[in-house]
Amino acid sequence: MTTNAIEKPPVSETLAVSSRTSDVVTTLVLERSWLFRSYRLQYDVSAKLRPFQLSLLIDGVLTKLVAKILPEPPQGSQSDTGVIINVKGRDQGNVIDPAMSAGELPANNELFYLLGSTFHQVEDEEAPIEQRFECRVSTPFLRFTNGGLIEHSLQIDRHGSLPASVPFLRLGRAFPMRPSLFRCGFDLFSRSKLASWIGGTPVVTQSLLLEASETECRIRIVAEDLVSRDCEILSQHTLWSELAALLMVSIGFDIESDFRNRRSEERRP
Numbered sequence: 001m002t003t004n005a006i007e008k009p010p011v012s013e014t015l016a017v018s019s020r021t022s023d024v025v026t027t028l029v030l031e032r033s034w035l036f037r038s039y040r041l042q043y044d045v046s047a048k049l050r051p052f053q054l055s056l057l058i059d060g061v062l063t064k065l066v067a068k069i070l071p072e073p074p075q076g077s078q079s080d081t082g083v084i085i086n087v088k089g090r091d092q093g094n095v096i097d098p099a100m101s102a103g104e105l106p107a108n109n110e111l112f113y114l115l116g117s118t119f120h121q122v123e124d125e126e127a128p129i130e131q132r133f134e135c136r137v138s139t140p141f142l143r144f145t146n147g148g149l150i151e152h153s154l155q156i157d158r159h160g161s162l163p164a165s166v167p168f169l170r171l172g173r174a175f176p177m178r179p180s181l182f183r184c185g186f187d188l189f190s191r192s193k194l195a196s197w198i199g200g201t202p203v204v205t206q207s208l209l210l211e212a213s214e215t216e217c218r219i220r221i222v223a224e225d226l227v228s229r230d231c232e233i234l235s236q237h238t239l240w241s242e243l244a245a246l247l248m249v250s251i252g253f254d255i256e257s258d259f260r261n262r263r264s265e266e267r268r269p
Contacts, residue, residue: 059172
């Protein structure tokens with residue numbers, strides 16, 4: 001006697017759409033979990049950069065995105081320190097570039113990293129002297145609050161020729177300076193549906209990663225535990241609208257239009 005195996009229904013469904021031009025490649029992947037009745041979204045952008053666009057991109061990220069999550073400093077203060085709430089830097093293994101070596105990986109909880117050169121004119125030397133520098137901003141865990149929030153502090157490390165007098169939020173405008181490698185990563189906390197039911201602490205449900213060299217920029221947005229396929233993304237601190245504005249100014253890419261088009265394609269039968 002033979003028996004037929006019972007075919008189990010799928011626990012998830014994944015749809016992917018992409019677009020390619022001479023300068024930009026974008027991909028949207030949407031996964032639906034039938035078990036948890038939620039969606040997971042991953043949106044990737046790879047764009048070619050032209051000369052000087054990296055500095056514009058860095059300035060936009062620092063002044064439009066990073067500055068959004070920082071507390072307001074006391075009036076007249078130029079301090080880069082403070083406490084950020086329900087946001088932290090990326091985990092060490094959370095990278096876009098799969099070819100990144102162990103020595104190039106971000107530090108844990110890394111919010112911002114910049115590698116570049118400054119140039120100094122020396123007497124009796126015709127050409128300015130190039131000197132390397134690094135600047136890294138990390139977000140060590142600080143505390144849980146009674147109100148169910150998660151606080152992280154800011155830790156800023158500078159090495160090499162970068163003057164300590166330059167606030168890190170102004171590094172995209174510092175001159176004479178040439179950036180060569182840049183990355184930024186946000187992990188955004190919120191209460192998942194399960195945590196809301198049982199009163200648990202917030203967890204990371206969305207992340208934004210940016211990685212750029214002098215010739216290429218990569219962006220990855222991940223949003224989990226979405227209640228519908230049309231949910232807003234990066235709404236905390238208005239990061240989505242700020243990201244769209246800075247990308248249009250710095251590299252001429254309309255991310256809002258592209259994302260809207262990818263979502264429309266994903267819905268087609």
